[in-house]
Each structure stands twice: as structure tokens, then as C-alpha cells.
Amino acid sequence: MYAPDPLADVTRLDVRKVTVPEIRARKGGRPLAMVTAYDYTMARLVDEGGADLVLVGDSLGMVVQGLPNTLTVTVDEICYHGRAVARGLRRAHLVGDMPFMSFQVSAEDALRNAGKMLKEGGFESVKLEGGAEVENHVARIVAAGIPVMGHIGLTPQRVHAMGGFKVQGKREDDAERLVRDAQCLEEAGCFALVIEAVPADLAARITDAVSIPTIGIGAGVDCDGQVLVCYDFLGMFRGLRPKFVKRYAELGDAIVETTRRYVDEVGERTFPAPEHSFGRGPAAVKKTA
């Protein structure tokens, strides 16, 4: 059961969380920066780095669990990672991804699972994939007071239907459908919208067509914000390297190199050095008098 943690307690005076109305107000203003995180240590670091939103994405299936896609991720797994991330955030707004089959079956099911994610995962909003077909489900969740972020374009939970992780909306009829999907999601009450892997001019068109902020990933520079998977922009993920990922660092190489140094020092008995070891101190001096 989720136990509120002092570090994640938004009523603390020294904690100033980014709120949903503030995110909405950033439409057309300074772009929002969203990143994923899956654990406490990473959450603390990206929060300190100034991320406005942190997403516990179902991408955890691929980058944390090493699976080929996101389909097997469960609500309980998202909640487990959510609790850890929530403890690390002081400012960033925390979004939880609704996994495959946690919201598609019925609006009631969607609401039940979204509620569970707030109660047990420590999330402040949920994100779900899909367009007009999930409109009623979004509306039902929003009516219960749970903020919802939409996600259109490349929706990885449809990887098999899409024939792989492919750019969407290249044909004009698909582009028009995506614009209509975005408008439906706004109408249903979404407070923001992820647009993934669509041509930049289409993302700009969608951004103009809605009054909620769009957050792009592989969707060009004209969105109202950007999102990247933490292990991608930090250069740690060794798997798929989509074109839209900018690797701001090569921490993966740094980790391999640093681990080699550690392994060598252990082998050579140069670690631990005296400064990393405990002596017995004054207690070791035998009292004679």
C-alpha cells in the first residue's frame, strides 16, 4: 500500500511543485522539459536539473526490464517505480503512464486503474495512448479529478498494429486524423498531449490546432515542450537508437570505463585503500593503568 513519504509531501513549505494549471499556462511560452525516470536516485538528479515534468513511462519495460516492447508492463510495476520516483521529486510534476490494457477495456476500468495509480503510485497525473477512440475514457478519468495527458502519433502500445516503431502521419489522411485526435483529446479534458514520431510540420499544425501544450518526442521544435527517455539523453541505453534522440552525454561509456577501473583496483588490491577502511582506533589501545 502506498504510504505518503515526507520527501514527496507537497504540503511541505520548502516544496514548490509544478502544478497542472502552470503546465497548461506554458502553452506558447517557454517550452516544457519532460524526462522519464524510474527510480529515486535518477528522480533526484533530474529534478535538481530543473525538469518540469517527470514521467514514469511504460518504456520501463524496454529500458529497465530489457523487453522488446512495452506490452507486458503492469499497473503494479508502474506504481512500484512511481513510489520510488515520487520520493525523489521536490519540484517536477509526476506523470504515470497507463500500461497496455489498463485503460482500453472500459471507461470504468480506466478510471479504476488511474485512481490506483494516484493512490498507490504517488502520481499527480496519468498519461494514456490513443486518439478519438479513448475520448470517453479520458473524460471519465478527468471527471473524477485526475489530470490526464494524451499521447498520439507513434503509440508504442500499438507496435504490432503499426508494424513496428514507425513515424506516423506521413500521409495527408493520417495527418488529418491526428489533428482530429488531438482536438478530441483536448475536448475530453486532457491538460497536455505527447506527440511522438510525426513529421515536424504536422506537429506544428497539431500544436496550433489545440489550446493545451503539446510535448514532442521526435516531433520537431515547434511543440510546446519536449520529452526524452532519461537513459537515451544521458547516453546509457545500449539498445534501439532512434534518430530523434540527442545524446547529451555518454554516461554509458563512462560507467563501463569506471567499472573497469574498479574491477582492476579490486584485482590489484589497491581498493580499498586505508582511507576506505576502518581501524580499531583508541579502543584498540589496551589500558594498563
Ligand code: KIV
Ligand atoms: O513510455 C514512455 O517513456 C513514453 C515517452 C517516451 C513519451 O511514453
